[in-house]
Amino acid sequence: MTRSAPIPPGSTIGILGSGQLGRMTALAAAALGYRCHIFSPDEASPAGQVAAAETVADYTDHDALASFAAAVDVVTFEFENIPHESVQLLERLRPVRPGWQALQVSQDRLVEKDFLRSLEVRTADYRAVAGPEELAAAAADLGGEGVLKTTRFGYDGKGQVRIRPGTDLNDAWREMGGRVGILEAFVDFEREISVIVARSADGSEAAYVPVENRHKDHILHMTLAPADIAPETAAEADAIARKIARSLDIVGLLAVEMFVTKDGGVLVNELAPRPHNSGHWTMDACVTGQFEQFVRAVCGLPLGSPERLCDATMTNLLDRDVDRWPEILSEPNAKLHLYGKAEVRPGRKMGHVNRLDVSAKKD
Template sequence: MAHRILPPGSTIGMLGDGQLGRMTALAAARLGYKTHVYAPGSQGSPGAQVAAAVTSAGWDDLDALEAFARSVDVVTLEWENVPVAVVEHLNRFTPVHPGGRVLSVAQDRVEEKSFVNALGIGTAPWRAARSADEVAAAVAEIGPRCILKSTRLGYDGKGQARIEPGSDPAEAWAAIGSDAGIVEGFVSFSCEVSVIVARGLDGSMAAYPAVENRHKDGILDKTIAPARVPAETAAEAERVARRIAEALDLVGVLAVEMFVTPDGGVLVNEMAPRPHNSGHWTMDACHSCQFEQLVRAVCGLPLGSVERVADAEMENLIGADADRWPALMAEPGARLHLYGKAESRPGRKMGHVTRLRPRS
């Protein structure tokens, strides 16, 4: 079926104004597209600093949303927790990718796990819980070592509580501050990997190689590309990501995070239908980065090459880490990316640095 191709000079609407929106806007500008950012309180934000236009209004401002939609040629997003009702409202006036169905799955961890398992793809054992008693019952069924997460929101370790042998499930329930949770059992794994796949309007797909992720205090610390796993494991991780993107009928980019089990298999941990922190290395080590792929996908363009031209290690700059910028700028081979955030806070992503090595 024929699809509409948006030519350079068109305007892409971006829901969200953080660093992902910023880097997408920069990739769009390189291809000749303009970006209009929409977000509450977005004046001076990372995305607003580089966008051609900015609308600072709430998600419940229907008039502002309509005006925004009528000013752009297509809408995409940098944050999967944009209310589905907002996406559906915008879609009355202009195409939105990814759409409401994708977001409804990605916004709820129970829906996400159910969707993945229905495809025959494995995850850690899990149970939904809506009370402390249900948490206790889930722990009794799954095992004494679990993690309790809120079903919605929560990222970089927020909205989560570990449950260890002898701990009180009621305390964990109170700690997540939510009326709906998911209890996930701990699994034995050798490392964590992720795959980012792009899917176009015509159903074509392109997947970046699996990468290895290391976390610190619940936040991504380093990404190593390519992942140091057997070729069969990397291929299976890519197959899983492609299968999920196809089943979602995704238009855009999707990141799928997975555990690698001791036997070389993979279990899906979580997914995000947007550019992802573990894909920032593609900006410096691939022919087309994840942000350019998002632009290409939503504009109906052919997807770019995902070929890796170098090995890479991406390091997040969290909080005061960004104060190292003078040394990083002087480091041969280091590619520094700062996000334009005025205030440094503990746990806040201020930028990243990618170090390249000859391709293995």
């Protein structure tokens, strides 16, 4: 099969990762007549519950990966921390979309920032730091303020420590918990935004409007669609996201998190080569939601319209917030999405609600 031949409905999409992103992808895939086969180390997963097939095995289990590849028509990810050897093995057997380069860049914050700089995309100033002594030098270099992050495996603010003048840098290094770190200059941003762009193997693209993301305790709390930003800022954000997607030869989705500074500048914070929490609003408020778009891109189908039908806000339901489901269901313009997670843990994403502003139709 050539790289760009469509993978038709009825085929099986293999997904590495089994969280809510995989679950919502599997649901969107089913609506288009596909089967999904989930691969992850976790039992009773959100995605496994709604998929046609599931393999529970480690991401380094080569026998299990080979059997998985034999059972699917195309492979994608809802999670980017897959070891290189596993991706290579899968690539020998089936089309893997997006490919290794997108994963490699987004697995490591330092590689990611260096890559962005190579594209002349602006980011916060940063320094690689291999230990507390280097941290002291880097902090001095960046004016005493910054955010120390582990280069790998951080999410929802985990593996991050705020550095201020007077912070004990040995403690900060220990708290960060990684072997290698990156110290980023602290960005006194006006707001955080993101753009999600879909890209097909034939190079066609479709981007959603930039949205604003508000965090609480480093975890995404709300997305406001669209972001209340100047048209020039929105155009710049859109252009940056497309440029990165092309440079990474993305086949699938790319989410680009950005900071808007007080002078209207746009700095890229991080990349995710997959569906993203800040795109959940599109499920109910756009012609084509991000999960359907992901399936279309990965299977080589025409991309759908990303057009916004109405303004919307998305609110994450973290841990006990999920108990509010009855009230949410009685709101007239609220759409509830729950992820089927049995265990409530502090800060765990249990679901989200999209509130549609049906009176604010697109201009």
